[in-house]
Amino acid sequence: MAKVLVVDDDPVTRNLVRAILAKDGHEIVMCDGALAAIEVLSLQDFDVIVTDIIMPEHDGFELIQAARNLRPHAQIIVLSAVDEKVPAHMTAAVFERLGVTRVISKPINPGLLASEVLAAHVIG
Secondary structure, three states: OOEEEEEOOOHHHHHHHHHHHHOOOOEEEEEOOHHHHHHHHHHOOOOEEEEEOOOOOOOHHHHHHHHHHHOOOOEEEEEEOOEOOEOHHHHHHHHHHHOOOEEEEOOOOHHHHHHHHHHHHHHO
C-alpha cells in the first residue's frame, strides 16, 4: 500500500482521514500544518500527500510548492472547502499548474477519498 502524508490543522479531519486510509492498510504520517509537513517531507519520501489548503500561518499552496521541489513524484490530493477565501475558478487553475492530482471537496466522502488515494498510488 501507499505511504501517505496527511496535513490538516483540524484534528477531527486528520483523524477521519487516518481512519479511512488505515482500513486499506496505508502507512500514514500526520502533520497539523504546512511547516511541520515540509520538515517531514525533507526527511521522508511519500507516495501520496493529502492536504488541506486553508491553514493558519502557512497554507496548503506553500506546502504543495515545497512538495513539488522536495518530492516531485508524490501525488497530491487536496481536501478543500471552497469558500470566499479560495474561489472555485481560482483553485482549478492554480491546482492544475501546481500538478495536483485530485481535489476532493469537504465534507469528505470516505469512499471517494479511499479510491482516489489508491488511484494516486497506482499512478505514482
